[in-house]
Each structure stands twice: as structure tokens, then as C-alpha cells.
Amino acid sequence: MTALSGLSALLCFIVYVSTESVPIPEDVRVKSLDMGLVLEWDPPQNTTNKLFNYTAEIKNWRDFYEPICVRSSSLSCDFINNITTFGAYQLRVRTELHGETSDWVETENFKVDEIIEISAPRVELTSRKGQTEVDNTDPPLKKRDLRDVYTHVSYLILYWKKGEAKKEELIRDQTRVMLPNLEPLVNYCVEVAVLYVPNKTSQPSNLTCVTNSSSHEAEPGLIAVVLLVSFLVVLFAVVLIFLAVWYSYKVCRIIFPDPKLPENLKQFLSQQSQSPILSAMQESTQLKEHFNELRIFQMEPDSSQDNQQIEELFRIQTDKDECIEADIKHSSEENSEMASTTSEEKHLLAELTLL
Numbered sequence: 001m002t003a004l005s006g007l008s009a010l011l012c013f014i015v016y017v018s019t020e021s022v023p024i025p026e027d028v029r030v031k032s033l034d035m036g037l038v039l040e041w042d043p044p045q046n047t048t049n050k051l052f053n054y055t056a057e058i059k060n061w062r063d064f065y066e067p068i069c070v071r072s073s074s075l076s077c078d079f080i081n082n083i084t085t086f087g088a089y090q091l092r093v094r095t096e097l098h099g100e101t102s103d104w105v106e107t108e109n110f111k112v113d114e115i116i117e118i119s120a121p122r123v124e125l126t127s128r129k130g131q132t133e134v135d136n137t138d139p140p141l142k143k144r145d146l147r148d149v150y151t152h153v154s155y156l157i158l159y160w161k162k163g164e165a166k167k168e169e170l171i172r173d174q175t176r177v178m179l180p181n182l183e184p185l186v187n188y189c190v191e192v193a194v195l196y197v198p199n200k201t202s203q204p205s206n207l208t209c210v211t212n213s214s215s216h217e218a219e220p221g222l223i224a225v226v227l228l229v230s231f232l233v234v235l236f237a238v239v240l241i242f243l244a245v246w247y248s249y250k251v252c253r254i255i256f257p258d259p260k261l262p263e264n265l266k267q268f269l270s271q272q273s274q275s276p277i278l279s280a281m282q283e284s285t286q287l288k289e290h291f292n293e294l295r296i297f298q299m300e301p302d303s304s305q306d307n308q309q310i311e312e313l314f315r316i317q318t319d320k321d322e323c324i325e326a327d328i329k330h331s332s333e334e335n336s337e338m339a340s341t342t343s344e345e346k347h348l349l350a351e352l353t354l355l
């Protein structure tokens with residue numbers, strides 16, 4: 001096989017040598033994408049197994065060709081470093097094979113800004129609070145900004161409901177464009193191209209699709225703020241309630257102190273006299289209340305000389321609304337009524353003894 005292909009190569013070589021020519025490159029074409037300048041070509045026909053060299057040259061205002069890519073095996077040549085944006089140029093390329101050269105293939109004279117192509121803009125699509133916005137970014141050019149080269153640049157925006165053929169068209173100068181008349185919660189697709197001379201358009205952007213958000217959609221930032229504020233309000237309320245409970249407890253303790261009385265105070269109270277009428281009045285209001293009874297008996301030899309038996313009642317209400325009654329009785333007959341009487345009965349008894 002290798003011998004055969006080697007033979008055919010040799011035959012070809014012989015043929016070419018016999019005609020004293022190298023085949024020319026095929027399909028030579030000029031490309032100027034984003035203000036570059038590239039010459040491209042294909043290898044000569046029926047010679048796919050061969051490796052040719054190529055030389056490409058440029059002719060500018062000086063009106064003679066200057067080589068840029070010399071004896072290169074590449075199938076393109078980049079002239080970006082040897083052109084200006086508004087220059088007029090002519091290019092040519094030839095095939096070379098072991099020192100032999102083909103004829104030149106020459107392009108027509110052209111102006112770079114006339115053959116230029118612009119790549120697609122970058123498109124971002126956002127939908128927020130019922131507004132769908134297209135944000136376009138110009139494609140970067142090789143040498144200058146797009147808007148330096150072309151005084152009037154606008155965007156051709158196509159948008160449509162995903163899956164439907166009918167497309168709406170919009171031409172706008174601004175880079176940020178609000179899409180009008182969208183139905184809520186429908187998936188829309190957008191394709192944008194740059195318009196840079198009255199009827200030249202850039203390559204179309206990639207399709208971008210988005211669903212129009214509901215206009216009632218709250219901003220995430222707002223939600224966070226609302227959450228934070230409500231949290232602080234709840235925290236403040238909890239602290240306030242706690243303080244209120246704490247201070248009312250404190251105040252209660254001041255107004256209604258602990259019912260435990262010091263011994264000397266008890267002594268003092270036990271010697272105070274009290275009118276039986278007041279005592280009776282107090283009793284009348286004390287019905288149906290729970291009492292803890294405290295009795296203090298004092299042994300005094302001249303008790304009979306006191307014009308009254310002294311009975312001291314005082315009620316102390318705790319913060320739990322339970323009342324404790326200290327029933328301090330000054331009595332000489334201490335043993336008698338203790339065992340089997342209720343507090344009410346005892347009060348009645350006290351009254352009786354007084355009478």
C-alpha cells in the first residue's frame with residue numbers, strides 16, 4: 001500500500017514537473033471578523049495526501065505586495081497586524097512544493113470596513129417584578145470599540161413565546177431594553193443582533209429564554225429586611241413582656257411583703273388592743289377564704305384585769321392571692337377550743353368570750 005501511494009505520489013510529481021506547475025490553492029476567501037483580516041483557502045484539488053507550503057502577501061496603499069505568511073503549511077494567514085480599520089487592501093496566496101511555486105491567487109481590492117463581520121453580542125435576560133429586561137454587551141473588536149468605528153449602532157431584538165413561530169421585532173439604541181407586552185409566567189426566548197450600518201447585522205446571539213416573573217414577586221432583599229424587622233419586633237416584645245412580669249412581681253413583693261413576721265413585731269402586735277367591732281367586721285368579710293391560722297398565746301397572771309381580751313387579726317395577701325391570716329389570740333383559756341373547731345367557729349367563740 002505504502003509502496004503504491006509512494007508510486008502515485010511520484011507519478012503526480014512527475015506529472016506536475018512535466019507541466020512545470022504546482023496546483024493553486026482552492027476556494028480562496030477573505031474574512032474580517034470583528035475588524036480582523038484573515039485570508040483562508042483549501043489545498044489544491046486531488047492532492048489531499050500532500051503537504052504543501054503556502055505564501056500569502058498583502059498589497060496596501062504603497063501598491064506593492066509584501067509577504068506576511070511565508071512557506072507556511074497553515075491554510076490561513078492573519079493580517080491583523082498589518083492593516084488599519086479603514087484601509088483598502090488586496091491579498092494573494094500561492095502553493096509551494098519543494099521550491100516550485102504555483103501561480104498567485106489574488107483577491108479583489110476591498111476596504112476592511114466594507115467586508116467586516118461582527119460577532120454576536122452577549123445577551124443577558126432577567127425577569128424581575130414582572131419586568132423582563134434584555135441586557136446587551138457589544139462584541140469586542142480586534143482593534144477598536146464598535147462604537148468608535150460605527151457612529152450608529154443599535155440592537156435588533158427578536159422575541160417570541162417558546163415553541164411559537166411568530167416573532168416580535170424591536171430595534172433599540174440602548175444596551176438595556178425592557179420587553180413590552182409580555183404575558184405573565186410564559187417562557188419567552190430572545191435573540192439579538194447588532195445593527196451597525198443601515199442594513200448590516202452582526203451574527204445572531206445565542207437563544208436565551210426566560211419566564212416573565214409575576215409582578216407581585218418581592219425582591220429578595222426586601223424579604224430579608226422584612227424578616228429581620230419582624231424578628232427584632234418579636235425579640236423586643238419578648239424582652240418587654242419579661243421585664244413587665246419581673247417588675248410587677250417586684251412591686252407586688254413591696255406592697256405585699258412576705259408574711260413571715262419578726263418575733264418582736266409579733267410581740268408588739270400581741271399587746272395591741274383592738275375593738276371587737278372591727279374584729280367582727282373583718283370576720284364578716286373573711287368567709288369562704290382559706291386561712292392559715294397562727295395563734296400566739298401569752299401567759300399573763302393579770303389577764304383578768306384587762307378590760308378586753310385582745311384579739312389581733314391581720315391578713316396578709318401574697319402575690320398568688322392567697323391570704324394568710326394570723327390570728328393572734330391573747331387568752332388565758334388556751335387549752336379548751338384547740339382540738340375540733342374550724343377557724344370560723346373560733347372567731348365566733350372569741351366574740352362570745354368578749355361578750
Ligand SMILES: *[C@@H]1O[C@H](CO)[C@@H](O)[C@H](O)[C@H]1NC(C)=O
Nearest residue numbers: 023024026044045046047048
Ligand atoms: C480531481 O479528480 C477528479 C476525479 O476524482 C477529476 O474529475 C478532476 O478532474 C480532478 N481534478 C484535478 C484538478 O485534477
Ligand SMILES: *[C@@H]1O[C@H](CO)[C@@H](O)[C@H](O)[C@H]1NC(C)=O
Nearest residue numbers: 058066067068080081082083
Ligand atoms: C506586519 O506586522 C508585523 C507585526 O507588527 C510586522 O513585524 C511586519 O513587519 C508587518 N509586515 C508588513 C509587511 O507590514
Ligand SMILES: *[C@@H]1O[C@H](CO)[C@@H](O)[C@H](O)[C@H]1NC(C)=O
Nearest residue numbers: 051052053071096097098099
Ligand atoms: C515547507 O517549508 C519548510 C521550511 O519553511 C521546508 O522545510 C519544507 O520542506 C517545505 N515543504 C514543502 C512540501 O515544500
Ligand SMILES: *[C@@H]1O[C@H](CO)[C@@H](O)[C@H](O)[C@H]1NC(C)=O
Nearest residue numbers: 119120121122123204205206
Ligand atoms: C453561545 O453558546 C456557546 C455554547 O453554549 C458559547 O460557547 C458561546 O460563547 C455563546 N455565544 C455567545 C455570544 O454568548
Ligand SMILES: *[C@@H]1O[C@H](CO)[C@@H](O)[C@H](O)[C@H]1NC(C)=O
Nearest residue numbers: 130132181182184212214215
Ligand atoms: C409580566 O407579568 C406581569 C404579570 O404577572 C405583568 O404585569 C407584566 O407586564 C409582565 N411583564 C411584561 C414585561 O410585560
Ligand SMILES: *[C@@H]1O[C@H](CO)[C@@H](O)[C@H](O)[C@H]1NC(C)=O
Nearest residue numbers: 114195196197198199200201
Ligand atoms: C441597504 O440599504 C440601502 C438603503 O438604505 C439599500 O440601497 C441597499 O440596497 C441595502 N443593501 C442591502 C444589502 O440590503
